[in-house]
Amino acid sequence: MHHIKKLEKLPPKREEVETIKILRQLSKTSKVLGELKGIAKTIPNQSMLVNAVALQEAKDSSEIENIITTQDELYKALSTNSNHSTEIKEVINYRKAIFLGYEIIQKQGFLRLSDIEKLQNTIVENDAGIRSVAGTVLKNDKTGEVVYTPPQDKKEILDLLSNFLEHFNLQKSDLSPLINLAILHFQFESIHLFYDGNGRTGRILNILYLIINEMLDNPILYLSSYINENKAKYYELLSKVNKEDEWEEWILYILKAVEITSLRTIEKINSIRILLEKTIELAQAEANKVYRKELIELLFENPYSKIEFVVQKLGVERKAASRYLKTLEEIGILESQKIGRETIYVNIELIEILKKN
Numbered sequence: 001m002h003h004i005k006k007l008e009k010l011p012p013k014r015e016e017v018e019t020i021k022i023l024r025q026l027s028k029t030s031k032v033l034g035e036l037k038g039i040a041k042t043i044p045n046q047s048m049l050v051n052a053v054a055l056q057e058a059k060d061s062s063e064i065e066n067i068i069t070t071q072d073e074l075y076k077a078l079s080t081n082s083n084h085s086t087e088i089k090e091v092i093n094y095r096k097a098i099f100l101g102y103e104i105i106q107k108q109g110f111l112r113l114s115d116i117e118k119l120q121n122t123i124v125e126n127d128a129g130i131r132s133v134a135g136t137v138l139k140n141d142k143t144g145e146v147v148y149t150p151p152q153d154k155k156e157i158l159d160l161l162s163n164f165l166e167h168f169n170l171q172k173s174d175l176s177p178l179i180n181l182a183i184l185h186f187q188f189e190s191i192h193l194f195y196d197g198n199g200r201t202g203r204i205l206n207i208l209y210l211i212i213n214e215m216l217d218n219p220i221l222y223l224s225s226y227i228n229e230n231k232a233k234y235y236e237l238l239s240k241v242n243k244e245d246e247w248e249e250w251i252l253y254i255l256k257a258v259e260i261t262s263l264r265t266i267e268k269i270n271s272i273r274i275l276l277e278k279t280i281e282l283a284q285a286e287a288n289k290v291y292r293k294e295l296i297e298l299l300f301e302n303p304y305s306k307i308e309f310v311v312q313k314l315g316v317e318r319k320a321a322s323r324y325l326k327t328l329e330e331i332g333i334l335e336s337q338k339i340g341r342e343t344i345y346v347n348i349e350l351i352e353i354l355k356k357n
């Protein structure tokens, strides 16, 4: 039988969240994350990197809700103005929420409850806001069994939230930010303040928390791919903290997720940098007349580009922009595709890198 255990406020007992095993994994994870932070700096134009990985994350994160959309469809959707399917809209909204969150913390360095509501609102496209009607329970997808009952009373939810935010925004904690990340993610999901979108909002809070704590400079690390691959475990461990205060396994899980996804991101960044250098060399050697640093950067910011983007970014005439793209296609950097009446120029090799997980 499912029994209701009240969700406790933060922080948990220190000895439960700082075990030897946790500290060992923490040192591995910290090292790799530090490397990622450094390697990200080797990409000259950060928005190139952020754009690329944020879309991948938006796709992965939305997939938890069973959205099947190919990477190509998504990039095309980003560069065309046609009506998008609900699935595509969800992914695009999620990506929008990542950028919105990043903008907010860059501006103010912390999050308010209203900011979190804005993120969720962007993700789910409704303004139902914080739960005020009782009845929300978390069920096992397959068996329908109730696995967890979040707090039902609005006053209790708000009280837990202010405790959560106090810890989220606390800059000088005695605990490592990575251990706190795991604790905060658990707490946010367990408060479950919204009717829907708690998972997706919580995953965005994770990256924002890492940036606030200077573990990273940009939103480039995402755990969704790892969580998708280890989803049963993710749910099981959340439940175990709820029922038995079993923190150790949960924290180890999140630390491992950060380690593995950091390693993947490092690889991705290295591949992107190599391709960028190769592309610049090729363009300089074989298309010197149209070579512009900003032009190449544009093709990495928007793996699916079009004339309009070039006009905007370089401030040139349509005719010139068109010639630039065609020339780059001739030397094999781009491949053009017709979508409706539009011609889209694809940075195929970049797409290949971004697709790999």
Ligand SMILES: Nc1ncnc2c1ncn2[C@@H]1O[C@H](COP(=O)(O)OP(=O)(O)OP(=O)(O)O)[C@@H](O)[C@H]1O
Pocket: 061, 062, 064, 065, 138, 147, 148, 189, 190, 194, 195, 196, 197, 198, 199, 200, 201, 202, 235, 238, 239, 242
């Ligand atoms: N036992 C549990 N305790 C606390 N949180 C849980 C538990 N089981 C699941 N969750 C959280 O609930 C989230 C799902 O909530 P919700 O449906 O509101 O979010 P979503 O963004 O719509 O979905 P998803 O996370 O599946 O993409 C999961 O991602 C998980 O983090």
Ligand SMILES: [Mg+2]
Pocket: 065, 196, 197, 198
């Ligand atoms: Mg949902």
